[in-house]
Amino acid sequence: xxxxxxxxxxxxxxxxxxxxxxxxxxxxxxxxxxxxxxxxxxxxxxxxxxxxxxxxxxxxxxxxxxxxxxxxxxxxxxxxxxxxxxxxxxxxxxxxxxxxxxxxxxxxxxxxxxxxxxxxxxxxxxxxxxxxxxxxxxxxxxxxxxxxxxxxxxxxxxxxxxxxxxxxxxxxxxxxxxxxxxxxxxxxxxxxxxxxxxxxxxxxxxxxxxxxxxxxxxxxxxxxxxxxxxxxxxxxxxxxxxxxxxxxxx
Amino acid sequence: xxxxxxxxxxxxxxxxxxxxxxxxxxxxxxxxxxxxxxxxxxxxxxxxxxxxxxxxxxxxxxx
Numbered sequence: 001x002x003x004x005x006x007x008x009x010x011x012x013x014x015x016x017x018x019x020x021x022x023x024x025x026x027x028x029x030x031x032x033x034x035x036x037x038x039x040x041x042x043x044x045x046x047x048x049x050x051x052x053x054x055x056x057x058x059x060x061x062x063x064x065x066x067x068x069x070x071x072x073x074x075x076x077x078x079x080x081x082x083x084x085x086x087x088x089x090x091x092x093x094x095x096x097x098x099x100x101x102x103x104x105x106x107x108x109x110x111x112x113x114x115x116x117x118x119x120x121x122x123x124x125x126x127x128x129x130x131x132x133x134x135x136x137x138x139x140x141x142x143x144x145x146x147x148x149x150x151x152x153x154x155x156x157x158x159x160x161x162x163x164x165x166x167x168x169x170x171x172x173x174x175x176x177x178x179x180x181x182x183x184x185x186x187x188x189x190x191x192x193x194x195x196x197x198x199x200x201x202x203x204x205x206x207x208x209x210x211x212x213x214x215x216x217x218x219x220x221x222x223x224x225x226x227x228x229x230x231x232x233x234x235x236x237x238x239x240x241x242x243x244x245x246x247x248x249x250x
Numbered sequence: 251x252x253x254x255x256x257x258x259x260x261x262x263x264x265x266x267x268x269x270x271x272x273x274x275x276x277x278x279x280x281x282x283x284x285x286x287x288x289x290x291x292x293x294x295x296x297x298x299x300x301x302x303x304x305x306x307x308x309x310x311x312x313x
Contacts, residue, residue: 233294
């Protein structure tokens with residue numbers, strides 16, 4: 001087999017090949033997200049029992065924990081693609097990093113918002129400046145800073161590089177958020193799910209939470225694919241294939 | 251989990267404000283993102299087709 005015949009995953013690092021692939025995959029992820037969230041919500045409200053300590057207020061967990069997981073996970077993915085873009089100088093990696101930021105910021109906001117609404121009835125306060133809450137707020141500022149920095153630089157390739165450096169430096173915040181409940185004394189409870197110990201909550205509660213997390217995951221992929229397609233069209237507008245693609249749509 | 255009545259479901263054992271405040275805001279935020287994505291795609295295609303049309307006209311007047 002000659003080199004040119006061998007299939008290489010690098011074909012998808014070209015915006016021109018990735019654009020139609022993303023377009024084909026996106027509806028499937030969107031459908032999976034809708035289905036998983038519907039099942040997850042049903043379990044959250046109609047299957048999972050009332051919590052013995054917290055009553056019904058604990059039902060916020062079904063969006064709070066998945067949103068908090070996504071906020072951290074999306075940042076790691078953004079940092080990864082930023083790093084790849086910086087090292088290999090691949091345009092598409094940087095475009096994916098740019099496309100991840102708004103969705104990551106939204107999930108960070110949701111985690112903070114639902115956390116405040118859960119904190120009020122359980123701790124008696126909307127907000128405390130403790131390690132977990134403060135580091136999650138810093139995560140929101142990192143996402144917003146990344147977007148603002150990229151928006152402020154006209155040359156997209158320079159914007160990619162500047163954003164990538166910021167994203168990579170900010171990665172240090174992720175383990176701080178995750179381990180904050182162990183490293184510092186805090187109002188926030190410890191990890192809900194651990195690999196080391198048996199689940200501390202009812203099986204249906206855990207199931208609802210995991211299905212919602214999968215739903216948010218699929219949603220994030222769908223949203224990021226949709227956004228990266230718009231970014232590709234904008235940034236590759238000088239190419240013939242985008243002119244043809246837009247000509248066929250308009 | 252059997253709620254018995256709609257009133258009980260809405261009340262959420264007295265935590266209705268907190269539970270529904272979380273779910274409704276999450277729904278609004280995600281719906282807003284979906285709307286923004288749809289509008290962005292439409293906007294890009296509209297802007298670019300105007301751009302290509304103008305470029306074609308320029309080529310025609312040049313030759």
